[in-house]
Amino acid sequence: xxxxxxxxxxxxxxxxxxxxxxxxxxxxxxxxxxxxxxxxxxxxxxxxxxxxxxxxxxxxxxxxxxxxxxxxxxxxxxxxxxxxxxxxxxxxxxxxxxxxxxxxxxxxxxxxxxxxxxxxxxxxxxxxxxxxxxxxxxxxxxxxxxxxxxxxxxxxxxxxxxxxxxxxxxxxxxxxxxxxxxxxxxxxxxxxxxxxxxxxxxxxxxxxxxxxxxxxxxxxxxxxxxxxxxxxxxxxxxxxxxxxxxxxxxxxxxxxxxxxxxxxxxx
Numbered sequence: 001x002x003x004x005x006x007x008x009x010x011x012x013x014x015x016x017x018x019x020x021x022x023x024x025x026x027x028x029x030x031x032x033x034x035x036x037x038x039x040x041x042x043x044x045x046x047x048x049x050x051x052x053x054x055x056x057x058x059x060x061x062x063x064x065x066x067x068x069x070x071x072x073x074x075x076x077x078x079x080x081x082x083x084x085x086x087x088x089x090x091x092x093x094x095x096x097x098x099x100x101x102x103x104x105x106x107x108x109x110x111x112x113x114x115x116x117x118x119x120x121x122x123x124x125x126x127x128x129x130x131x132x133x134x135x136x137x138x139x140x141x142x143x144x145x146x147x148x149x150x151x152x153x154x155x156x157x158x159x160x161x162x163x164x165x166x167x168x169x170x171x172x173x174x175x176x177x178x179x180x181x182x183x184x185x186x187x188x189x190x191x192x193x194x195x196x197x198x199x200x201x202x203x204x205x206x207x208x209x210x211x212x213x214x215x216x217x218x219x220x221x222x223x224x225x226x227x228x229x230x231x232x233x234x235x236x237x238x239x240x241x242x243x244x245x246x247x248x249x250x251x252x253x254x255x256x257x258x259x260x261x262x263x264x265x266x267x
Contacts, residue, residue: 022232048161193267203256221263
């Protein structure tokens with residue numbers, strides 16, 4: 001296929017795309033998981049259904065589990081500072097939208113200050129909450145949070161939505177600065193990449209990254225409704241994308257023998 005034909009496949013800016021992401025280091029993997037749980041918590045928190053509140057609380061507890069595994073707070077603050085330095089270097093360059101640049105720098109500074117003000121022991125208030133600790137303990141058992149196991153949890157779930165929402169927002173407010181910081185870092189990372197049209201010959205694409213590459217995240221885009229999806233494996237040195245054909249939930253996906261055109265972004 002010619003380069004012109006390759007470019008024309010995704011030339012329509014209104015084309016609906018499905019994006020698949022693959023982290024290339026452990027920090028990015030943790031950031032993506034935290035973002036996923038944060039979005040899930042926010043989504044379910046908006047519904048007045050007690051079942052939605054259950055799902056939102058579960059997301060909060062999983063966020064807490066991630067935050068207790070390492071000093072994520074320090075990593076986020078360092079990454080925000082790094083991006084601040086990088087963006088600051090653009091202030092003296094010609095043709096830069098200084099208004100937008102100042103807005104980005106101000107947002108990074110504000111997020112960093114909020115995380116710093118929250119303190120190193122910011123999650124202790126949630127960790128020491130006996131109510132949440134009991135739910136977390138019983139959650140390890142299949143069906144362990146049902147009514148007869150945790151009658152106090154059931155009683156709380158039957159409270160009016162505004163009561164449950166106030167308690168939930170109190171817990172989420174403790175985690176929000178760090179989660180917002182991660183969300184900003186992921187947005188900056190994604191924005192640093194540029195979509196390039198690629199073709200996977202017989203459904204297979206391999207690439208070796210440059211030795212000094214700062215790439216942390218791969219993004220693969222396909223049109224909505226595509227018959228294939230990518231299976232990505234890689235590290236900071238190289239990566240492989242194999243496209244599999246989807247049939248149905250009762251059939252095992254198989255590698256496609258056809259060439260697949262896709263958009264690749266190295267972030």
